[in-house]
Amino acid sequence: MTATATPRVREVTEVPPGRRRFADRDGALAWLFLMPSVVYILALVGVPFVLAVGFALSDVTAGDPSYDFVGLRNFERIFDDPVFWQSLGNTFLFTSISMLLIVVFGKILANILVVDFRGKWVVRFLVLLPWTTPVTLGAVAWLWLLDSIFSPIDWLLRQLGLLGSPDALLGPDSNMYWLGEPSLAMGSVIAVHVWRVTPLAAVIVMAGLVAIPRDLDEAARVDGAGWWRRMFEVTIPMTLPVIAVAALFGAIFTFTDMAVVDVLTNGGPNNATQVLTSWAFFRGIDGGDVGQGAAVALFLFPLLLAAAIAILRAVRKMEVH
Amino acid sequence: MAVVEVRRLVKEYDGGKVRAVDEVDLATEEGEYLVLLGPSGCGKTTLLRTIAGLEQPTAGEVLIDGHAVTGLPPRARKIAMVFQSYALYPHKTVLANIVFPLRAAGMPRPDRERKARWAAELLGIGHLLARKPRQLSGGERQRVALARALVREPHVFLLDEPLSNLDAKLRASARDELKRFQQEVSTTTIYVTHDQVEAMGLGDRIAVLSNGKVHQIGKPAEVYDDPADTFVATFIGSPPMNLVARDAHLVGFRPEHLLPAEALPAGVELETVPLAVERIEYLSGDRHVYGTAGGIGAATRVVARLPATVATPISAGQTYDFAVARDRLRFFATDTGRRVEAVRL
Numbered sequence A: 001m002t003a004t005a006t007p008r009v010r011e012v013t014e015v016p017p018g019r020r021r022f023a024d025r026d027g028a029l030a031w032l033f034l035m036p037s038v039v040y041i042l043a044l045v046g047v048p049f050v051l052a053v054g055f056a057l058s059d060v061t062a063g064d065p066s067y068d069f070v071g072l073r074n075f076e077r078i079f080d081d082p083v084f085w086q087s088l089g090n091t092f093l094f095t096s097i098s099m100l101l102i103v104v105f106g107k108i109l110a111n112i113l114v115v116d117f118r119g120k121w122v123v124r125f126l127v128l129l130p131w132t133t134p135v136t137l138g139a140v141a142w143l144w145l146l147d148s149i150f151s152p153i154d155w156l157l158r159q160l161g162l163l164g165s166p167d168a169l170l171g172p173d174s175n176m177y178w179l180g181e182p183s184l185a186m187g188s189v190i191a192v193h194v195w196r197v198t199p200l201a202a203v204i205v206m207a208g209l210v211a212i213p214r215d216l217d218e219a220a221r222v223d224g225a226g227w228w229r230r231m232f233e234v235t236i237p238m239t240l241p242v243i244a245v246a247a248l249f250g251a252i253f254t255f256t257d258m259a260v261v262d263v264l265t266n267g268g269p270n271n272a273t274q275v276l277t278s279w280a281f282f283r284g285i286d287g288g289d290v291g292q293g294a295a296v297a298l299f300l301f302p303l304l305l306a307a308a309i310a311i312l313r314a315v316r317k318m319e320v321h
Numbered sequence B: 001m002a003v004v005e006v007r008r009l010v011k012e013y014d015g016g017k018v019r020a021v022d023e024v025d026l027a028t029e030e031g032e033y034l035v036l037l038g039p040s041g042c043g044k045t046t047l048l049r050t051i052a053g054l055e056q057p058t059a060g061e062v063l064i065d066g067h068a069v070t071g072l073p074p075r076a077r078k079i080a081m082v083f084q085s086y087a088l089y090p091h092k093t094v095l096a097n098i099v100f101p102l103r104a105a106g107m108p109r110p111d112r113e114r115k116a117r118w119a120a121e122l123l124g125i126g127h128l129l130a131r132k133p134r135q136l137s138g139g140e141r142q143r144v145a146l147a148r149a150l151v152r153e154p155h156v157f158l159l160d161e162p163l164s165n166l167d168a169k170l171r172a173s174a175r176d177e178l179k180r181f182q183q184e185v186s187t188t189t190i191y192v193t194h195d196q197v198e199a200m201g202l203g204d205r206i207a208v209l210s211n212g213k214v215h216q217i218g219k220p221a222e223v224y225d226d227p228a229d230t231f232v233a234t235f236i237g238s239p240p241m242n243l244v245a246r247d248a249h250l251v252g253f254r255p256e257h258l259l260p261a262e263a264l265p266a267g268v269e270l271e272t273v274p275l276a277v278e279r280i281e282y283l284s285g286d287r288h289v290y291g292t293a294g295g296i297g298a299a300t301r302v303v304a305r306l307p308a309t310v311a312t313p314i315s316a317g318q319t320y321d322f323a324v325a326r327d328r329l330r331f332f333a334t335d336t337g338r339r340v341e342a343v344r345l
Helices: A026-056 A073-080 A082-114 A120-132 A135-145 A152-159 A182-210 A214-222 A227-256 A259-264 A276-286 A290-318 B044-052 B094-104 B109-122 B138-150 B168-185 B196-202 B220-225 B230-235
Strands: B004-013 B018-027 B033-037 B059-064 B079-082 B156-160 B188-193 B205-210 B213-218 B242-246 B249-253 B270-283 B286-293 B300-306 B319-325 B330-333
Touching: A026 A290, A073 A290, A082 A120, A082 A182, A082 A227, A082 A276, A082 A290, A120 A182, A135 A152, A135 A182, A135 A259, A182 A227, A182 A259, A214 A227, A214 B079, A227 A276, A227 A290, A227 B094, A259 A276, A276 A290, B004 B044, B018 B044, B018 B213, B033 B044, B033 B196, B044 B079, B044 B156, B044 B188, B079 B138, B094 B109, B094 B138, B109 B138, B138 B168, B168 B196, B188 B196, B196 B220, B205 B220, B205 B230, B213 B220, B213 B230, B230 B242, B230 B249, B230 B330, B242 B300, B270 B300
Parallel strands: B033 B188, B033 B205, B079 B156, B156 B188
Antiparallel strands: B004 B018, B004 B059, B205 B213, B242 B249, B249 B330, B270 B286, B270 B319, B286 B300
């Protein structure tokens, strides 16, 4: 076409309506695809949450389901209960130690998972096994491992001469009573929980490790950095955002989980392993005092919300790209 | 200052199925700027990484300053490398990036700060020390990577396509700076690129690689004017060397040597080439004339590059008398592609 050609105005024609399919309408599609999860969250999270708030302010019990508003009386009563404060302390102890161990072990396992070696698929499978096993099944297996009489761990310790003889390191008794001694019981609950959640953390951290450009590690090697320096100055800072996400998941799973406690110790001995979730369950469901149970459970909510916001903010600040 | 040498170096992958580096013998000279040039996948980067110690050779030896370093880790080789991506530590400031190798070497803090500032000033990035890499432009990042390589006072610089992430305009000035920088520090440098313009402009010598083998090592002018085989002849030069089949040989001549007969000086022995012109391109003052050449051998499509100083009118669809000076003709064996002695035409 030359510059002198006269421009021809073309008439704008509408695309026939049949050509625009439903699949072209992004807005409607977005709603359609979001709906299932919105319904799911509303039905299984939103409604119970509103119910819990309602119950926490009422005197509903299993025996008398009629609703009477009682204000904050349930909260006053649980604050007066020493078991509540013990559970709260246990929850923090349980969560903080578990989270620390989950992150450390998750990081170590992730480093093993990214290395290329023969049979890595077997190792990956074994690492993921605890996470894929149903909680109760895993916990029941641990129940036997930690049994007061038949514990294979105790048997191993006895065979090694660490237990059961007068001069043994761990004492003259024939058994450790893993779930019977208050401090051992807490240790056992933490250990089983860490065993369970670590694979998730490992996979999250592994995703972060894989995302680090290989050049960076090689540049550090050429720059003369040894393994530890590369780990602490390149790899860990680069994966901090995902480590924080792993920690957040670890914390929330620990904070809100009662399955391990419930199966292993039932909160005992003498409430030594009672955490807020298990205490809420015993109060509200086993004990039938729905109002108090809901109040204990709700006590967690602002704490978790604050923790989640704090960690997610930190992640956003740390993000390198 | 050091001499880097590789002897019969082989690097295989997948248990010998892929030979990335195939018995390469190569030696730099003191303070030399050696460019490894080749198409992608020719093994040049693998060769560089093997010299760096990031890859272990399947066979052969790497020597730096006469010492075999084949089994040594990268940090023990007194080398510094600049990666294609620059590989700056994104969570560290520019200063922390530059001092990183010095900290790894255990240098005391005041010394390493002084050293880092010296390197930063040399490269003109002294005002950027507090920034993070993501706040820098491509050219600035490249200089930070160079500064990080420089502070260790390595015996050898290894550069892996350091200009390929820059835009075309910046690349030309960065190339110039890189050359001046190397002359200033006069450290032996091995530079990998697939860009022949970079290679010709930067290299004291160029090693042309293809399929893991070195085809030719020589000064830019040698590699260009006297290619060792048809691969080098056609890989280097844009447009590449024309190759015309004649008996058991290929006759080669550069496009700029194929000129209208009257444009060539008198008294030079000429080989006349009738050229049936098909198409003409006008590129930065030169005319690239595409056509079919007869006379010299089998009729072949060739390119002639006429400089602006040649004013002969030429139009498509006509046949003209072109010619090449005899001493500009190069001969290659058709079967091996290797350069052979001049043949009487």
